[in-house]
Amino acid sequence: MASLRVARRMFCAAAETAAAAPAAPAAPASSSRWERVKNSKAGVWCRSLVSDYKEACREIVLGAWGRPAKATVYLTLMGGASACVYTNPDQSSFEAALLERSNQLGLLSPWIRNATSDGHIQNLVKLRNEGRLQHASLGLLSLVYWANYDTDSALYEAQCSNLSMPWLEFHQRVLDVGFGSRWWILDSKMRDYDVNEDEFKNLPAHMQVSSPPSVQEVEKNERLHKESWLALKVEDEVKEAHVVDRKEEKVSEEQTEPAKEEQT
Structure with a gap:
């Protein structure tokens, strides 16, 4: 009842105020609506x-x-x-890069693979197959690290937060850093992936280091390589045969002259 009385008084006061107010000129409906908004x-x-x-x-x-x-x-x-x-790389880009590097090593014989490259790739592939290879995006860069268990595992050790990885050991678990559409550790490990350094460890020190060829040597090798593909002419073969025959005749004459002198 009290609420009804309050509502009735409010309506009465509004009606009295509207009746006492002077009549204003009617404004267009669109402008009044815009003014209200x-x-x-x-x-x-x-x-x-x-x-x-x-x-x-x-x-x-x-x-x-x-x-x-x-x-x-x-x-x-x-x-x-x-x-x-x-350009921050994601997990799919890392898996694509890992697959490409693994295929590059698969095309080589195990005897000529770099041990560092092969061991790093095999470790990454093993962790990926076990579901322990995790990716974390930090906005400007990305990190790839290894976990103790798969995130989808239902083991108690994998689901218990008290047994999760301590943050103080996180830097020891980082396997790669992605920045600028590249995975820097993976690229550094794959440098000279087709050179097996164990094959040269028993060689002398001066033979383990090779210097790059000079510009003159490179030009000479290219010229000889191009000349090796040219066909020999018949005239050149005949001239070479005549030269060889003349050399043989001279040698035979030089050998017979001392024998004649001894007989005389």
């Missing part, structure tokens, strides 16, 4: 938000105009950070 809470909030952003942009432009060096440094850092985020 502008004066509403949402409209006031949107106008204040646009005004704040406008003022912030104006201050940014004025600050950049007053300090161009500082603005250039900030823009460079923001652009570099955006590029790093855009």
Whole structure:
């Protein structure tokens, strides 16, 4: 009952206020609707938000105009950070790179594979098959590390948070770092993957190190290689045969002359 009385009093007061107010000129329906939207809470909030952003942009432009060096440094850092985020490799890219490196080693004989490259790739493949190879994205870069158990495993040791990996040991479990669309540790391990260093460990020290050939030697080898593919002419073969015959005749004459002198 009390609520009904309060509501009745409110309606009566509103009716009296409307009757006492002077009649205003009728405005168009579209303008009145737009005025109501502008004066509403949402409209006031949107106008204040646009005004704040406008003022912030104006201050940014004025600050950049007053300090161009500082603005250039900030823009460079923001652009570099955006590029790093855009080129941050994900887990699928690491698996694709691992598969490609594994295929490269698979095309080689086990006797000529680099032991470091082969061991690193075999370890990564083993962890991936066991589901223990995990990926963590840090925004600017990504990390690949190994875990004790598969995340989908239902073992108590894998699900208990108290038995999870301690954070102090995380740096020891990192296997690769992804930055700029590259996996740096994987690329460094695959350097000279087709050179088995164990084959040369018993050689002398001066034979274990080879210097790159000079420009003249490279040009000479290329020239000889091109000449080896040229066909021999018949005239050249005949001339070479005549030269050989003449040399043989001279040698035979030189051998017979001392014998004649001894007989005389």
